[in-house]
Amino acid sequence: PMMYNETFRLLGLDLVYLCFDTKEADLGSLVRSLREMNVFGFNLTMPDKERILPYLDDLTPAARMIGAVNTVKNENGRLIGHNTDGVGYIRSLRDFSCPVKGIEMTLLGAGGAASSIAIQAALDGVSVLHIVNRKGRSWENALRLADIINKQTSCKADVLSFDQKDLLRECLAKSSLLTNATSVGMAPDTNHSPLEDSSWLHPGLFVSDVIYNPRQTLLLREASGRGCSTGNGMYMLLYQGEAAFHFWTGLNMPVEEIRKKFFTE
Ligand code: NDP
Secondary structure, three states, X not given: OHHHHHHHHHHOOOOOOOOOOOOHHHHHHHXXXXXHOOOOEEEOOOOHHHHOHHHOXXXXXXXXXXXXXXXXXXXXXXXXXXXXXXXXXXXXXXXXXXXXXXXXXXXXXXXXXXXXXXXXXXXXXXXXXXXXXXXXXXXXXXXXXXXXXXXXXXXXXXEEEOOOHHHHHHHHHHOOEEEEOOOOOOOOOOOOOOOOOHHHXXXXXXXXXXXXXXXXXXXXXXXXXXXXXXXXXXXXXXXXXXXXXXXXXXXXXXXXXXXXHHXXX
Protein backbone atom coordinates (compact mmCIF):
# COMPACT_ATOMS: atom_id res chain seq x y z
CA PRO A 1 0.00 0.00 0.00
CA MET A 2 2.80 2.48 0.81
CA MET A 3 4.44 1.90 -2.56
CA TYR A 4 1.22 2.46 -4.53
CA ASN A 5 -0.08 5.37 -2.45
CA GLU A 6 3.26 7.16 -2.78
CA THR A 7 3.16 6.54 -6.55
CA PHE A 8 -0.36 8.03 -6.75
CA ARG A 9 0.84 11.06 -4.77
CA LEU A 10 3.96 11.58 -6.88
CA LEU A 11 1.98 11.34 -10.14
CA GLY A 12 -0.95 13.41 -8.82
CA LEU A 13 -3.47 10.59 -9.40
CA ASP A 14 -6.80 10.68 -7.60
CA LEU A 15 -6.52 7.06 -6.43
CA VAL A 16 -6.10 5.33 -3.09
CA TYR A 17 -4.88 1.78 -2.32
CA LEU A 18 -6.52 0.01 0.61
CA CYS A 19 -6.08 -3.42 2.24
CA PHE A 20 -8.87 -5.83 3.14
CA ASP A 21 -8.60 -9.02 5.13
CA THR A 22 -10.85 -11.69 3.69
CA LYS A 23 -12.00 -15.14 4.66
CA GLU A 24 -12.00 -17.90 2.06
CA ALA A 25 -15.77 -18.21 2.14
CA ASP A 26 -16.20 -14.47 1.57
CA LEU A 27 -13.99 -14.07 -1.50
CA GLY A 28 -16.90 -14.27 -3.98
CA SER A 29 -18.97 -11.65 -2.18
CA LEU A 30 -15.92 -9.41 -1.75
CA VAL A 31 -15.26 -9.54 -5.50
CA ARG A 32 -18.95 -8.77 -6.19
CA SER A 33 -18.66 -5.72 -3.92
CA LEU A 34 -15.49 -4.57 -5.65
CA ARG A 35 -17.31 -4.86 -9.00
CA GLU A 36 -20.28 -2.87 -7.67
CA MET A 37 -17.95 -0.16 -6.35
CA ASN A 38 -16.37 -0.08 -9.80
CA VAL A 39 -12.83 -0.17 -8.35
CA PHE A 40 -9.95 0.50 -10.71
CA GLY A 41 -8.25 -2.79 -9.87
CA PHE A 42 -6.82 -4.85 -7.05
CA ASN A 43 -4.07 -7.27 -5.97
CA LEU A 44 -4.34 -10.62 -4.26
CA THR A 45 -1.91 -12.54 -2.18
CA MET A 46 -1.71 -16.14 -1.02
CA PRO A 47 -3.89 -18.15 -0.64
CA ASP A 48 -6.30 -16.23 -2.90
CA LYS A 49 -4.20 -16.17 -6.08
CA GLU A 50 -5.81 -19.38 -7.37
CA ARG A 51 -9.14 -19.11 -5.56
CA ILE A 52 -9.91 -15.88 -7.45
CA LEU A 53 -9.94 -17.58 -10.87
CA PRO A 54 -13.67 -18.52 -11.01
CA TYR A 55 -14.67 -14.94 -10.21
CA LEU A 56 -12.82 -13.31 -13.12
CA ASP A 57 -14.04 -12.63 -16.67
CA ASP A 58 -10.74 -13.18 -18.47
CA LEU A 59 -7.03 -13.85 -17.95
CA THR A 60 -3.89 -12.62 -19.67
CA PRO A 61 -2.02 -15.40 -21.51
CA ALA A 62 0.71 -15.51 -18.83
CA ALA A 63 -1.84 -15.75 -15.99
CA ARG A 64 -3.60 -18.57 -17.84
CA MET A 65 -0.33 -20.53 -18.16
CA ILE A 66 0.66 -19.86 -14.54
CA GLY A 67 -2.82 -20.73 -13.23
CA ALA A 68 -2.75 -17.93 -10.65
CA VAL A 69 -3.45 -14.21 -10.50
CA ASN A 70 -1.96 -11.48 -8.31
CA THR A 71 -3.35 -8.43 -10.14
CA VAL A 72 -6.86 -7.70 -11.42
CA LYS A 73 -7.85 -4.83 -13.69
CA ASN A 74 -11.39 -3.55 -14.10
CA GLU A 75 -11.87 -2.96 -17.83
CA ASN A 76 -15.30 -1.36 -18.21
CA GLY A 77 -16.84 -3.77 -15.71
CA ARG A 78 -14.89 -6.84 -16.88
CA LEU A 79 -12.36 -8.18 -14.39
CA ILE A 80 -9.13 -9.24 -16.13
CA GLY A 81 -6.62 -11.31 -14.14
CA HIS A 82 -2.90 -10.96 -14.63
CA ASN A 83 0.20 -12.23 -12.84
CA THR A 84 3.12 -9.84 -12.37
CA ASP A 85 5.26 -11.91 -9.94
CA GLY A 86 7.28 -13.55 -12.72
CA VAL A 87 7.61 -10.29 -14.67
CA GLY A 88 8.84 -8.61 -11.49
CA TYR A 89 11.34 -11.36 -10.79
CA ILE A 90 12.82 -11.35 -14.31
CA ARG A 91 12.96 -7.53 -14.29
CA SER A 92 14.87 -7.64 -10.98
CA LEU A 93 17.59 -9.79 -12.58
CA ARG A 94 18.45 -6.87 -14.87
CA ASP A 95 19.51 -4.84 -11.82
CA PHE A 96 21.97 -7.61 -10.99
CA SER A 97 23.21 -7.72 -14.62
CA CYS A 98 22.13 -11.37 -14.74
CA PRO A 99 21.14 -12.38 -18.29
CA VAL A 100 18.11 -14.61 -18.98
CA LYS A 101 18.06 -15.25 -22.73
CA GLY A 102 19.64 -18.56 -23.75
CA ILE A 103 20.69 -19.59 -20.24
CA GLU A 104 20.24 -22.82 -18.29
CA MET A 105 18.41 -22.23 -15.00
CA THR A 106 17.63 -24.29 -11.91
CA LEU A 107 14.49 -23.29 -10.03
CA LEU A 108 13.80 -24.60 -6.53
CA GLY A 109 10.07 -24.86 -5.74
CA ALA A 110 6.83 -25.29 -7.68
CA GLY A 111 4.40 -23.28 -5.56
CA GLY A 112 2.84 -19.90 -6.37
CA ALA A 113 6.00 -17.78 -6.75
CA ALA A 114 7.87 -20.56 -8.55
CA SER A 115 5.02 -21.06 -11.06
CA SER A 116 5.06 -17.44 -12.15
CA ILE A 117 8.87 -17.40 -12.36
CA ALA A 118 9.02 -20.65 -14.35
CA ILE A 119 6.50 -19.48 -16.95
CA GLN A 120 7.97 -15.98 -17.28
CA ALA A 121 11.52 -17.32 -17.51
CA ALA A 122 10.44 -19.63 -20.34
CA LEU A 123 8.55 -16.84 -22.11
CA ASP A 124 11.56 -14.52 -21.76
CA GLY A 125 14.01 -16.90 -23.42
CA VAL A 126 15.58 -19.22 -20.83
CA SER A 127 16.74 -22.22 -22.93
CA VAL A 128 16.73 -25.00 -20.33
CA LEU A 129 14.83 -24.97 -17.04
CA HIS A 130 15.21 -27.55 -14.26
CA ILE A 131 12.33 -27.40 -11.79
CA VAL A 132 13.18 -28.97 -8.42
CA ASN A 133 10.58 -29.84 -5.79
CA ARG A 134 10.11 -32.41 -3.07
CA LYS A 135 7.58 -35.14 -3.82
CA GLY A 136 4.96 -33.25 -1.85
CA ARG A 137 2.04 -30.91 -2.39
CA SER A 138 3.48 -29.06 -5.40
CA TRP A 139 4.97 -32.05 -7.25
CA GLU A 140 2.02 -32.41 -9.65
CA ASN A 141 2.18 -28.68 -10.30
CA ALA A 142 5.88 -28.99 -11.18
CA LEU A 143 4.97 -31.61 -13.79
CA ARG A 144 2.13 -29.42 -15.10
CA LEU A 145 4.47 -26.42 -15.43
CA ALA A 146 7.09 -28.42 -17.34
CA ASP A 147 4.41 -29.79 -19.65
CA ILE A 148 3.00 -26.32 -20.44
CA ILE A 149 6.47 -24.87 -20.97
CA ASN A 150 7.54 -27.70 -23.27
CA LYS A 151 4.32 -27.44 -25.31
CA GLN A 152 3.92 -23.65 -25.47
CA THR A 153 7.43 -22.15 -25.42
CA SER A 154 10.82 -22.90 -26.94
CA CYS A 155 12.32 -23.61 -23.48
CA LYS A 156 13.09 -27.23 -22.53
CA ALA A 157 11.84 -27.92 -19.00
CA ASP A 158 12.32 -30.96 -16.77
CA VAL A 159 11.41 -31.85 -13.20
CA LEU A 160 13.51 -33.49 -10.51
CA SER A 161 13.15 -34.02 -6.81
CA PHE A 162 15.52 -32.89 -4.08
CA ASP A 163 16.26 -36.59 -3.46
CA GLN A 164 17.91 -36.95 -6.89
CA LYS A 165 21.13 -35.53 -5.53
CA ASP A 166 23.52 -36.52 -8.34
CA LEU A 167 21.13 -35.16 -10.96
CA LEU A 168 20.62 -31.95 -8.98
CA ARG A 169 24.37 -31.46 -8.69
CA GLU A 170 24.73 -31.96 -12.48
CA CYS A 171 21.94 -29.46 -13.18
CA LEU A 172 23.61 -26.88 -10.96
CA ALA A 173 26.97 -27.46 -12.62
CA LYS A 174 25.41 -26.64 -16.02
CA SER A 175 23.25 -23.71 -14.82
CA SER A 176 24.20 -20.05 -14.67
CA LEU A 177 21.16 -19.09 -12.55
CA LEU A 178 19.83 -20.75 -9.40
CA THR A 179 16.59 -19.39 -8.00
CA ASN A 180 15.15 -20.36 -4.65
CA ALA A 181 11.38 -19.98 -4.87
CA THR A 182 10.64 -22.26 -1.92
CA SER A 183 9.84 -20.72 1.44
CA VAL A 184 12.84 -22.48 3.02
CA GLY A 185 15.03 -19.92 4.78
CA MET A 186 12.26 -17.39 5.33
CA ALA A 187 11.93 -15.82 8.79
CA PRO A 188 11.53 -17.11 11.44
CA ASP A 189 13.24 -20.34 10.22
CA THR A 190 16.35 -18.58 8.99
CA ASN A 191 18.80 -21.41 9.76
CA HIS A 192 17.61 -23.58 6.87
CA SER A 193 18.70 -23.75 3.26
CA PRO A 194 16.79 -25.59 0.50
CA LEU A 195 20.13 -26.95 -0.78
CA GLU A 196 21.48 -29.81 1.28
CA ASP A 197 25.08 -29.32 0.16
CA SER A 198 26.50 -25.88 -0.58
CA SER A 199 29.57 -27.43 -2.26
CA TRP A 200 27.29 -27.91 -5.31
CA LEU A 201 27.43 -24.13 -5.82
CA HIS A 202 30.09 -22.71 -8.14
CA PRO A 203 31.25 -19.16 -8.89
CA GLY A 204 29.64 -19.21 -12.37
CA LEU A 205 26.21 -19.42 -10.74
CA PHE A 206 24.14 -16.34 -9.93
CA VAL A 207 22.17 -17.33 -6.83
CA SER A 208 18.91 -15.58 -6.28
CA ASP A 209 16.31 -15.91 -3.52
CA VAL A 210 12.71 -14.70 -3.75
CA ILE A 211 12.74 -14.35 0.03
CA TYR A 212 13.32 -10.79 1.27
CA ASN A 213 12.98 -11.43 5.01
CA PRO A 214 15.76 -11.93 5.93
CA ARG A 215 17.64 -9.99 3.24
CA GLN A 216 20.44 -12.59 3.34
CA THR A 217 19.09 -16.13 3.63
CA LEU A 218 21.38 -18.99 4.61
CA LEU A 219 21.44 -20.01 0.94
CA LEU A 220 22.66 -16.55 -0.13
CA ARG A 221 25.27 -16.44 2.64
CA GLU A 222 26.57 -19.87 1.64
CA ALA A 223 26.56 -18.87 -2.03
CA SER A 224 28.58 -15.72 -1.29
CA GLY A 225 31.04 -17.90 0.60
CA ARG A 226 31.42 -20.05 -2.53
CA GLY A 227 32.19 -17.02 -4.71
CA CYS A 228 28.72 -16.65 -6.29
CA SER A 229 27.02 -13.32 -6.99
CA THR A 230 23.68 -13.17 -5.18
CA GLY A 231 20.43 -11.21 -5.04
CA ASN A 232 17.43 -11.28 -2.69
CA GLY A 233 13.69 -10.97 -3.42
CA MET A 234 13.28 -7.33 -2.46
CA TYR A 235 13.38 -5.99 -6.02
CA MET A 236 11.00 -8.70 -7.22
CA LEU A 237 8.52 -7.13 -4.81
CA LEU A 238 9.20 -3.65 -6.20
CA TYR A 239 8.99 -4.67 -9.84
CA GLN A 240 5.88 -6.85 -9.52
CA GLY A 241 4.26 -3.69 -8.13
CA GLU A 242 5.62 -1.61 -10.99
CA ALA A 243 4.20 -4.09 -13.51
CA ALA A 244 0.81 -4.11 -11.73
CA PHE A 245 0.69 -0.30 -11.71
CA HIS A 246 1.46 -0.24 -15.44
CA PHE A 247 -1.20 -2.91 -16.12
CA TRP A 248 -3.83 -0.79 -14.31
CA THR A 249 -2.92 2.67 -15.57
CA GLY A 250 -0.68 2.35 -18.62
CA LEU A 251 1.69 4.71 -16.76
CA ASN A 252 5.22 4.13 -15.51
CA MET A 253 5.83 4.01 -11.78
CA PRO A 254 8.55 6.45 -10.59
CA VAL A 255 10.66 3.45 -9.65
CA GLU A 256 13.77 5.30 -8.50
CA GLU A 257 11.84 7.42 -5.98
CA ILE A 258 9.94 4.37 -4.73
CA ARG A 259 13.12 2.34 -4.48
CA LYS A 260 14.89 5.05 -2.46
CA LYS A 261 11.94 5.53 -0.14
CA PHE A 262 10.94 1.92 0.59
CA PHE A 263 13.50 -0.55 -0.80
CA THR A 264 16.91 0.38 0.55
CA GLU A 265 19.04 -2.59 1.64
P1 NDP B 1 3.90 -21.72 -1.76
O1 NDP B 1 3.41 -22.26 -0.46
O2 NDP B 1 2.97 -21.63 -2.91
O3 NDP B 1 5.17 -22.59 -2.26
C1 NDP B 1 6.20 -22.92 -1.36
C2 NDP B 1 7.20 -23.82 -2.08
O4 NDP B 1 8.22 -24.19 -1.15
C3 NDP B 1 6.61 -25.13 -2.58
O5 NDP B 1 7.28 -25.57 -3.73
C4 NDP B 1 6.91 -26.08 -1.41
O6 NDP B 1 6.89 -27.46 -1.76
C5 NDP B 1 8.30 -25.63 -1.06
N1 NDP B 1 8.69 -25.99 0.30
C6 NDP B 1 8.15 -25.55 1.46
N2 NDP B 1 8.80 -26.08 2.51
C7 NDP B 1 9.78 -26.88 1.99
C8 NDP B 1 10.80 -27.71 2.56
N3 NDP B 1 10.93 -27.81 3.89
N4 NDP B 1 11.64 -28.36 1.73
C9 NDP B 1 11.52 -28.24 0.37
N5 NDP B 1 10.57 -27.48 -0.23
C10 NDP B 1 9.72 -26.81 0.57
O7 NDP B 1 4.51 -20.28 -1.40
P2 NDP B 1 4.82 -19.06 -2.40
O8 NDP B 1 5.31 -19.61 -3.68
O9 NDP B 1 3.71 -18.12 -2.39
O10 NDP B 1 6.03 -18.35 -1.60
C11 NDP B 1 7.33 -18.93 -1.56
C12 NDP B 1 8.30 -17.87 -1.07
O11 NDP B 1 8.35 -16.80 -2.01
C13 NDP B 1 7.90 -17.24 0.26
O12 NDP B 1 9.06 -17.10 1.05
C14 NDP B 1 7.37 -15.86 -0.13
O13 NDP B 1 7.58 -14.89 0.87
C15 NDP B 1 8.24 -15.56 -1.35
N6 NDP B 1 7.61 -14.61 -2.29
C16 NDP B 1 8.33 -13.49 -2.62
C17 NDP B 1 7.79 -12.57 -3.49
C18 NDP B 1 8.56 -11.33 -3.82
O14 NDP B 1 7.98 -10.40 -4.38
N7 NDP B 1 9.84 -11.29 -3.52
C19 NDP B 1 6.47 -12.78 -4.12
C20 NDP B 1 5.83 -14.02 -3.73
C21 NDP B 1 6.39 -14.90 -2.82
P3 NDP B 1 5.52 -28.31 -1.51
O15 NDP B 1 4.38 -27.39 -1.88
O16 NDP B 1 5.61 -29.48 -2.39
O17 NDP B 1 5.49 -28.61 -0.05
